[in-house]
Amino acid sequence: MSNVKTIAAIATPLGRGGVGIIRLSGPKAYDIACQLTSKKSFTPRLAIFCRFYNHQHNIIDEGLVLYFKAPYSFTGEDVIELQGHGGIILQNQLLARVFELGAHQAQPGEFSYRAFENDKLDLLQAEAIADAIDATSAAAASSAIRSLTGQFSNKINDILESLIELRLYVEASIDFPDEDDVDFLNDGVIENKLASIQDRLKTILATAQQGQLLRDGVHVVLAGRPNAGKSSLLNSLAGQERAIVTDVAGTTRDTLQESIVLNGLTIHLTDTAGLRDTTDAVERIGIERARTAIHQADLLVLVHDLSRQADPLELATELFGETETGVPNYNPSKLLIIGNKRDLIEQQQLSSIIDKLQVSGYDQVNVSCETSQGIDTLINTLCDKVGFHPPENSLIARTRHLDALRRTQQHLQDAYLQLVDYQAGELVAESLRQAQYSLGEITGEFSADDLLGKIFGSFCIGK
Numbered sequence: 510m511s512n513v514k515t516i517a518a519i520a521t522p523l524g525r526g527g528v529g530i531i532r533l534s535g536p537k538a539y540d541i542a543c544q545l546t547s548k549k550s551f552t553p554r555l556a557i558f559c560r561f562y563n564h565q566h567n568i569i570d571e572g573l574v575l576y577f578k579a580p581y582s583f584t585g586e587d588v589i590e591l592q593g594h595g596g597i598i599l600q601n602q603l604l605a606r607v608f609e610l611g612a613h614q615a616q617p618g619e620f621s622y623r624a625f626e627n628d629k630l631d632l633l634q635a636e637a638i639a640d641a642i643d644a645t646s647a648a649a650a651s652s653a654i655r656s657l658t659g660q661f662s663n664k665i666n667d668i669l670e671s672l673i674e675l676r677l678y679v680e681a682s683i684d685f686p687d688e689d690d691v692d693f694l695n696d697g698v699i700e701n702k703l704a705s706i707q708d709r710l711k712t713i714l715a716t717a718q719q720g721q722l723l724r725d726g727v728h729v730v731l732a733g734r735p736n737a738g739k740s741s742l743l744n745s746l747a748g749q750e751r752a753i754v755t756d757v758a759g760t761t762r763d764t765l766q767e768s769i770v771l772n773g774l775t776i777h778l779t780d781t782a783g784l785r786d787t788t789d790a791v792e793r794i795g796i797e798r799a800r801t802a803i804h805q806a807d808l809l810v811l812v813h814d815l816s817r818q819a820d821p822l823e824l825a826t827e828l829f830g831e832t833e834t835g836v837p838n839y840n841p842s843k844l845l846i847i848g849n850k851r852d853l854i855e856q857q858q859l860s861s862i863i864d865k866l867q868v869s870g871y872d873q874v875n876v877s878c879e880t881s882q883g884i885d886t887l888i889n890t891l892c893d894k895v896g897f898h899p900p901e902n903s904l905i906a907r908t909r910h911l912d913a914l915r916r917t918q919q920h921l922q923d924a925y926l927q928l929v930d931y932q933a934g935e936l937v938a939e940s941l942r943q944a945q946y947s948l949g950e951i952t953g954e955f956s957a958d959d960l961l962g963k964i965f966g967s968f969c970i971g972k
């Protein structure tokens with residue numbers, strides 16, 4: 510008798526709905542379904558209308574039963590789906606009855622974990638399910654579905670295969686040297702194969718970087734002097750009046766976050782209190798919070814009021830500090846300057862500011878929150894600055910994948926140096942082995958148990 514537990518959970522969101530589904534997986538699932546419905550048997554993949562009874566043979570609910578016989582199911586085990594009515598009380602009563610009959614509450618991600626253990630999915634695909642469910646934009650959802658269908662895994666597996674082939678070639682050459690009197694380390698074969706794998710890895714890393722942006726979005730913080738129009742800009746981008754806007758300097762006291770989707774990219778946008786010296790205790794706390802948000806930003810947006818004629822670089826230096834050479838203490842790739850209230854100034858006044866910024870390498874976009882002039886350009890510049898250019902067939906990715914790809918890249922680079930600079934065959938083989946290990950972590954071929962626990966533990970219950 511198998512000692513695998515049979516698990517059950519409500520698979521649909523708990524609340525009012527036409528249908529609510531309870532899913533069971535494990536060796537007792539079939540028997541539990543028979544006892545629950547007083548039916549003698551179920552045919553796999555055939556929807557059967559049944560009544561669900563409690564222990565006193567009173568009807569709890571009625572609905573469809575679907576039976577997926579192992580191994581032809583999501584988890585690879587016997588799976589039963591009970592499709593009753595979507596009411597909180599009904600679903601909980603049905604679940605309690607299923608527990609009475611021997612099932613155990615499924616932990617978050619336990620169905621997917623079983624699917625992974627039974628080779629129904631690899632780790633990338635399992636993660637893609639969670640990412641598809643949690644997607645915050647249509648583009649993220651469709652790339653998660655592409656990853657789920659195995660497109661990302663196939664690319665990784667293809668590279669893994671070439672890597673293993675190359676490893677075998679190097680190891681065989683070490684074990685059987687001089688067979689044909691060729692110097693295998695210098696004949697260019699390994700170098701070419703290695704270079705080709707490195708190229709493919711570079712391509713997939715670029716795809717994964719886009720996929721990670723699609724999944725996680727970016728944190729953009731709006732900062733600047735009071736009254737520059739930070740809150741007005743947040744409202745313009747969000748398309749609704751989220752933040753309070755007045756002509757009183759110091760209107761925004763606390764940080765305010767709004768997640769918006771622009772050109773398919775999820776931007777977690779934070780409005781902050783205007784930065785200035787103040788004796789007001791509440792405002793001071795708000796400014797401290799603004800400073801914390803500024804430090805955590807992926808991209809900092811300095812909003813300045815064009816009508817005040819201030820030099821934006823001097824302003825950036827004042828607000829964010831300066832380097833020894835007197836330029837703002839901010840990497841131009843992480844700072845975007847917005848000249849707001851474009852409607853209040855003439856074109857000539859703008860030109861001199863723009864020239865100076867271009868010399869310093871800072872990007873500036875001029876907008877008017879009043880007339881919406883420049884907002885579309887701003888959206889495109891924001892996406893450009895964070896490097897968001899997802900290809901049509903983008904694949905969802907996580908920081909974990911990027912990290913593993915970068916480590917693989919480093920091991921391949923090491924292998925290359927050992928080969929070209931030192932002709933050290935054993936060390937080439939060792940670096941290739943490490944590269945294979947790092948790459949294999951992505952699909953879960955090599956993964957520590959605690960990592961798996963962490964990944965599946967963040968899934969929702971019932972998935």
Ligand SMILES: Nc1nc2c(ncn2[C@@H]2O[C@H](COP(=O)(O)OP(=O)(O)OP(=O)(O)O)[C@@H](O)[C@H]2O)c(=O)[nH]1
Binds near residue numbers: 878
């Ligand atoms: N003419 C014009 N006025 C604007 C524009 N953007 C904002 N304003 C006005 O500028 C004033 C300040 O706007 P806010 O968005 O509250 O400025 P803020 O930077 O959030 O200010 P604090 O919260 O005090 O730090 C308001 O009266 C806005 O209506 C613009 O593009 N053109």
Ligand SMILES: [Mg+2]
Binds near residue numbers: 739740760
């Ligand atoms: Mg404000």
